[in-house]
Amino acid sequence: MRLGIDCQRLCTLSCGAVSGVSGVLMHLLTRQATVAPEGFNRWLVPPAAVAVHMCIGQVYAFSVFNKPLSAELGIPVSQVNTAYMLALVMLGLSAAVFGKWVERSGPRMSIVASWACFCGGLLITAAGVAWRQPWLLWGGYGVVGGIGLGLGYIAPVSTLVKWFPDRPGMATGMAIMGFGGGALVGSPLAQELMTAFAEPSATGAAAALVAMAAIYTIFMLFGAWIVRVPPAGWQPGVDAASGSMATRVKPVASVAVETAWKTPQFWLLWVVLCMNVSAGIGVLGRAADMCQDMFGVSVTIGAGFTGLLSIANMAGRFVWSSISDVIGRKAVYAIYFLLGIVLFAVLPSLQEAQARAAFVACTAILISMYGGGFATVPAYLRDLFGTEQIGAIHGRLITAWSMAAVVGPTLINGLYDRRVAAGVPKGEAYNGTFFLMCGLLAVGFVANLLIRPVAARHHLPTPPDRPATPGSAAPAAAEATKATAATCEGSDK
């Protein structure tokens, strides 16, 4: 009898302790718990964003698992690659669906959810390899992992835009550079781990996936730990030694996500991103083959070409988006498209002249602009729709990326295969695809030209605790519209 009462008391106490600990943990993940204290250094936030993006950017290096997973699961490489395509589609969908939740819950909760999904997806994939179940690869890496990608992609970016209203392009460029760098880290890491865990009867892929999940756990939770959101009404310069910075920040009125995605500006920007990504992803996806077919170089050199393009992709994210802070988003996208058209149009003649160095230089610039397009878009969104719901709006916008990831390679590979089937030599079969990309970029150029500032009637009322926009909502909105127009056109000149 007494033992029964003790057991009951022990059970109640342990349940209480567990719920208490989980309550504390849940509180630590809330937005309120991540509000930065006074004197917080905002330069601590970009590394948090880079840490998260560097991990989820592993998706770009997924191809390193193509052959090992194909061998382990007994399915063709194309079916393994389905997991990669699924992950990119889920990235866009989850970002669109959970964007509002990300804004509401704050970056720490979102990063932890992203970690649970992304690393969980890697573990499910490892289980799929161990049990020889391909559906665990598609469901684990493609669906669950893809949701992690979407959450982890938008949460740090929207936080950075709020911390760096004076340099949004540079700030988001840093985070999204981390995503590009994720491939540079993920590919050799996976190769090293598979080599270390390989056995005569296994490729080591399952163990490598588990090890990667463990390593990425450290970095993603590190990012979740150090990330902070600025207090309401915070402005740069208020907490800095010099107050001069605050004068550079232009007020930008915010637009609700439900309104934003019904505006022509949103859809024009969607087309801009989709066209830019479609053109770049076509080159990236076939880089090694292209170099070998067009210049008759070895597989090693083809791989070297891919490596160089990955560096250009990563560097372009930071460089171009930082430039956009100076010349304006519209101007920088105009450069991506116009210069892109010129460079794609020149590539066939470089192949004809067998000018390999010039070809490498041109494609590196093209891929840097592809990366730059990703990195500049959050700042463009901030200029048009403000920062209040930028995560949710960004989430919906990156469905353009998912679309481009499917449509771009399908279009480009389809045209290439048709030309080869028609008897065109392999080295020259790419010329048609280059001109197709010129067309895509021309569409993007026109869409970019048509983007105008969002009308003041769409703006949310200015919160009373925001000191940067004094006066009533309507004058503040009108002032913000003027500032938005100036930023889009490059008023910093």
Place this chain on the structure above:
Amino acid sequence: MKVLVVWLVVLLPLGWGVARSVQKSLPLFTGEQAPAAQSPQ
């Protein structure tokens, strides 16, 4: 100091990745050519 340490935590792996990629792309600049494909008889 804290900012420096935090940046190092992310820049070290990124730097490793960039170094590996540079190493991988070096053959691109050495001028190596693949053996010519045999033309059909």
